[in-house]
Amino acid sequence: MSGDGTGSSGGTSSGNRLAVDGLIDDPKTRIIVCCGSGGVGKTTTAAAIGLRAAERGRKVVVLTIDPARRLAQSMGLTELDNTPRIVKGVGGNGGGGNGGGELQAMMLDMKRTFDEVVLAHAEPERARAIMENPFYQSLSAGFAGTQEYMAMEKLGQLRAAEEWDLIVVDTPPSRSALDFLDAPNRLGSFLDGKVIRILTAPAKVGGRSAMKFLNAGMGLLTGTLGKIFGAQLLTDVQTFVSAMDSMFGGFRERADRTYQLLQAPGTAFLVVAAPERDALREAAYFVDRLAADRMPLAGLVLNRVHGTGAPQLTAERALAAAEALEENGSEHASPEAEVLAAGLLRLHAERMQVMVRERRTRDRFVSVYPDVPIVEVAALPGDVHDLDGLRAIGERLSGSAD
Structure with a gap:
């Protein structure tokens, strides 16, 4: 986890300090979403918060969408998959805490989550036809926005299960700041779009009439699309759309429910950033966007802050x-x-x-967003690779470390 470098003082001179322990101890807090640009320590922050909450008595699941799989390594697991796994050595499992909580962790499997949705909302024969369709296989494995959409699906599933006191989400690394929030609308727009509706139309007419309609009214369009995408791909898309037609509305409805869940009082967003100009510029975008979408912002985790034992020596x-x-x-x-x-x-x-440069960068952010609570976490000299390292990070996030 080199580069995630969480650790340290936990202090801030902004006068508006983020109380992490108060956040995770509050039984009303049911979801914590860690968001931010890539490489600023989101995964480590999510893991440390989940561990600290579990050892303070809560039953926690951490959902990561980080392809580097660093979360599994730090928690002593050989691998993570789409099923929550108990992290041994935590809370009631013999951990260093005395709260009697429990920690589970999982990594989003985008395709498996999509398959689960299909199996849950389609008849067995139709589900099999969908999952064997080549276009579906491409869509579920790597269509733009699918990972973020499936993260929303999985979050909705976890919350609906009511098995955990707290769900901590490590959002996907993405070039666009809040693809996690945009994905439902993007995928919904794709499923509701003109091309999809046109491709669905022939199947809805049925039988020979469908072929007549396709040949007479759609020949030009499908011919053009066939040249662009290839005739076989176009056939696969039409078959996929026909099979999925009854499920399209469900995608939109579930996405809307999860979106509303993210806006609910029990949810808290933590923006994670490094004390660098570009990272804090991205953090400012996150703060503005969360406010615009009426998402509950808990505060900013300023990660990898440098310190010294001799501040008097300029x-x-x-x-x-x-x-x-x-x-x-x-x-x-x-x-x-x-x-x-x-x-x-x-x-x-x-x-x-x-340190001077970082302080100036932080102070510029604070001057624009004086009401955003901040906790500063200093850079560690080494990697975080086990539970003890995550515990040390949790102490520094909470301000209880030396």
Whole structure:
């Protein structure tokens, strides 16, 4: 989990601190969604929050859509799949916490989730025809937006099961900031679109009339589409649409229900970002978009914040001391020690410059969004690869770490 680097101080000078423990301890909080641009530590944050909540007494499932599978490694699991798996060594399973909770984890399997939807909402014969259709196989395995839509489907399934006190969602890595929220409308627009309606029309007419209608009124269009997509693909699409026609409305209805669930008071969004200009620009977009869509924002997790044990030694003073050592030496130290000391002073100066830059970047965000609670989490020197590492992150997220 290198690069997710969660760890650290948990402090913020914004005066509006995010109380993570208060959030996860509140029984009214049923869903926490961790969102943000790629590479800022969403997966680690989601895993650490899920673990901390479980060890404080809640029954938690963490749903990740991260293809790197780092969540499984950190939780001591050989693999994650579409079925929640109990994480051993947590809460009532002999973990370090004393709350008696439970932690389960899973990774979204996009195709399997789509198959589950088909099997649940179609007769067995029709379900088999759909799942054997080549166009369906392509759609369920990699159609643009399918992963995000199926994440919404899976979230809806988990919430409807009522088996967990808290669901923590690690949203998909995507180029567009909130594809997770846009996916239902995009897939719904595709299923409701003109081309789909046209392709459905011949099947709805039935028998020879359908062929007559297709040849007379649709020949030009299907001929053109056949040239673009290929005749066999067009046939596969028409067969798929005919088989799926009765299910299209269900996709839209379930997506709408899950969307409303995300807007409900029991849901909390955490925007995860690094203290860098581009990452905080993306975070600002998330905050604006969540407000526009009336999604409940809990706050910002500012990840990988740099710190120092000697804040009183400024970059300027450290550089001056390094130059003095290099030019004049010291009568109390060997040449090797002088070189080492000068190098350490220059490293400290670089760290202080990074800290100043990060502070300015954070302060610009705070000046625009003064009401957004923030928790700062410092960069760790190494990777997070086990439960103890996640526990340390949870302590720093909550502000209880040293």
